[in-house]
Amino acid sequence: MSQSPIRVLLVEDDPDAAYVLQTELERRGFDIVVAESAAGARTAARDRDFDVVVSDLSLPDGDGCALLGDLRMRQSLAGVALTGWDREEDRRRSKRAGFAEHLVKPVSAQTIESVLRRLVVRD
Numbered sequence: 542m543s544q545s546p547i548r549v550l551l552v553e554d555d556p557d558a559a560y561v562l563q564t565e566l567e568r569r570g571f572d573i574v575v576a577e578s579a580a581g582a583r584t585a586a587r588d589r590d591f592d593v594v595v596s597d598l599s600l601p602d603g604d605g606c607a608l609l610g611d612l613r614m615r616q617s618l619a620g621v622a623l624t625g626w627d628r629e630e631d632r633r634r635s636k637r638a639g640f641a642e643h644l645v646k647p648v649s650a651q652t653i654e655s656v657l658r659r660l661v662v663r664d
Contacts, residue, residue, distance in 0.1 A: 544663045546572040548589070552582045552596035552608065553623070558646075562595075565650030571657065579603030579611075586612050592661045595653065598624040598635065606638035613639065619660040623648065 549566065553559040554577050563573045574591070576582035579600045585591075594612055598605035609620045620642075622635040627645045635643045642656050 546570050547593065547657055547661045547663070548572045548574075548591045549657065550574050550576060550582060550585055550591040550594045550596075550612075550618075552576045552579070552594060552600065552605065554578060554597060554601050562650060562653065566654065566657075569650065569654050571654075577601075579605075579608045582608055583611060586615055590616050591618050593619040593621060593657055595621045595623050595657075598622055598626060598631070606634060606640075609638050609640060621653070621656055621660070623653075 549571050551559060551562060551573055553562065553575065556577065559575045559577065563575050566573050574585050576585050579602050594609060596605040596608055605622060612618060620640040622640040622643045623646060625646045632643045641660055644652065
C-alpha cells in the first residue's frame with residue numbers, strides 16, 4: 542500500500558515562483574495547493590487539512606508569521622518560511638512565530654523537498 546502524499550500549502554505571491562515550485566514539488570510526489578495571499582491561504586485551510594505550510598513572510602495582504610499562527614488555530618501543521626529576508630533578526634522572528642525552518646530565496650526544489658520530508662514523517 543502506498544503512502545498518501547505530503548499535503549503542502551504553498552503561500553507565494555510571485556506567480557512564476559509559485560508555478561515553478563508547485564510543478565517541481567508535484568513531480569516529486571507532493572500534493573500542493575498554492576495561495577497567492579494570506580486570505581487565499583486561510584480560505585484553502587478552511588477547505589482542507591495540510592501537513593505543512595511553506596510561506597513567504599511578506600505577503601501583499603499580511604505577514605507570514607501571523608498567517609502561521611492563524612492556520613495553527615485551525616489545524617496542526619509544520620511551517621517553513623520561504624523568504625528573501627536573511628538577517629539574523631528575520632530568522633529569530635520566524636522561529637518565534639513557530640516556523641521550523643527559515644529558507645532564503647532562491648532555494649532549490651531539492652532543498653525544499655528534503656526539508657518537507659524531514660518535517661513530515663510518514664509511518
